[in-house]
Amino acid sequence: MIDKVIQIAKEAGAIVREGFGQNFMIETKGSLTNLVTEYDKKSEKEIINYIKKEFSSHSVLAEESGNHKSGSEYLWVIDPLDGTTNFAHGLPIFSVSIGVQKIGQTICGVVYDVMRDALYSAELGGGAFCNGRKLHVNHNSDIRKSVLVTGFPYNISENPDHAFEHFIAFLKNARAVRRLGSAAIDFCYTAEGVFDGFWEVFLHPWDMCAGKLLVEEAGGIVTDFNGNEINIFSKQILATNRLIHNEMISILNEKY
Numbered sequence: 001m002i003d004k005v006i007q008i009a010k011e012a013g014a015i016v017r018e019g020f021g022q023n024f025m026i027e028t029k030g031s032l033t034n035l036v037t038e039y040d041k042k043s044e045k046e047i048i049n050y051i052k053k054e055f056s057s058h059s060v061l062a063e064e065s066g067n068h069k070s071g072s073e074y075l076w077v078i079d080p081l082d083g084t085t086n087f088a089h090g091l092p093i094f095s096v097s098i099g100v101q102k103i104g105q106t107i108c109g110v111v112y113d114v115m116r117d118a119l120y121s122a123e124l125g126g127g128a129f130c131n132g133r134k135l136h137v138n139h140n141s142d143i144r145k146s147v148l149v150t151g152f153p154y155n156i157s158e159n160p161d162h163a164f165e166h167f168i169a170f171l172k173n174a175r176a177v178r179r180l181g182s183a184a185i186d187f188c189y190t191a192e193g194v195f196d197g198f199w200e201v202f203l204h205p206w207d208m209c210a211g212k213l214l215v216e217e218a219g220g221i222v223t224d225f226n227g228n229e230i231n232i233f234s235k236q237i238l239a240t241n242r243l244i245h246n247e248m249i250s251i252l253n254e255k256y
Contacts, residue, residue: 002108002123005098008050010119012043012096013112016081020115026088034154035084040064043080043096051076063206075101077232079206082111083182097184099209099232106232109210111184120188120214128191128217137220137241138193143251146174146196146244149186153202161201161225161236165256170199173251187211190239191218197240197248199225205232215239225252 019039027036044064051058055076060068062078076098081087083094092115099109111120120135122128128135140146148170153160170177178195180186184207186198191214198215209232212222223229224236227249240248 001100002121004054005100005108005110006119006121008047009096009098009110009112012046012080013114015039015043015046016094016096017114020087020092021090031154035088036064037084037088039087040081040084044078047078047080047098061205063204073103077101077205077209079184082184082207086181091181093180093182093185095182095184097206097210099213101209106209106213109213111188111210111214113185113188122214122217124213126217128214130192135191135218136193137191137218138196139243140196140241141243143173143244143247144175147176147178148174149178149180149189149195149198151179151181151183151186151200162256163201166199166252169251169254183207184211187215187239190220191215196244199238199248199252202235203237208232208237212239221245225249
């Protein structure tokens with residue numbers, strides 16, 4: 001199955017790449033900060049049509065078209081263009097993310113970092129890879145030497161879950177904090193050892209299904225802000241190399 005997930009992720013990525021920098025329609029979903037383009041929709045249509053052809057009995061949960069339930073034990077969780085705001089504004093940091101679950105457990109995940117042509121893939125128990133190169137989280141245990149990454153939810157003006165305070169706290173404690181605008185890529189770079197840790201709130205299942213597996217298969221850990229196990233519907237995400245995990249939890253639980 002992983003080979004077919006890789007195949008369709010690359011095909012969807014080719015559609016997105018073709019649209020990058022072109023004139024296209026941009027719509028908003030509920031707020032001026034939540035964008036969708038015709039290429040989000042084209043990419044998603046390509047993926048869903050492929051699933052219908054190759055795995056017609058499987059269920060789908062997709063960002064733009066929602067639930068396509070079939071009663072199957074298999075569920076494809078799809079973000080056809082993660083980083084739409086970047087894409088719409090000409091910033092070449094965005095991805096296609098596809099995770100496949102069996103009875104609620106993610107068994108494979110693929111994130112295609114489109115403009116870098118970097119294909120991240122993982123199977124449950126089989127390790128994590130980028131273009132065939134095996135990945136492992138880094139070995140840094142000092143948060144003062146860490147480069148962290150985060151993102152902000154669309155309702156950031158409401159400061160959900162002390163997002164501003166957490167950002168400032170990590171700026172004070174880490175070497176640097178980055179914000180790329182694609183949660184799926186944030187997971188991948190954590191799995192690859194580029195980042196030591198990634199935290200965010202109010203992600204959606206399609207933002208994290210594939211990425212969570214990639215981090216775990218690369219030797220990292222993904223929990224909520226208290227260290228508890230999470231699933232793809234959880235609203236607090238902390239992904240690290242394990243070695244700075246407890247220290248990040250302590251900072252996230254400071255009183256504000």
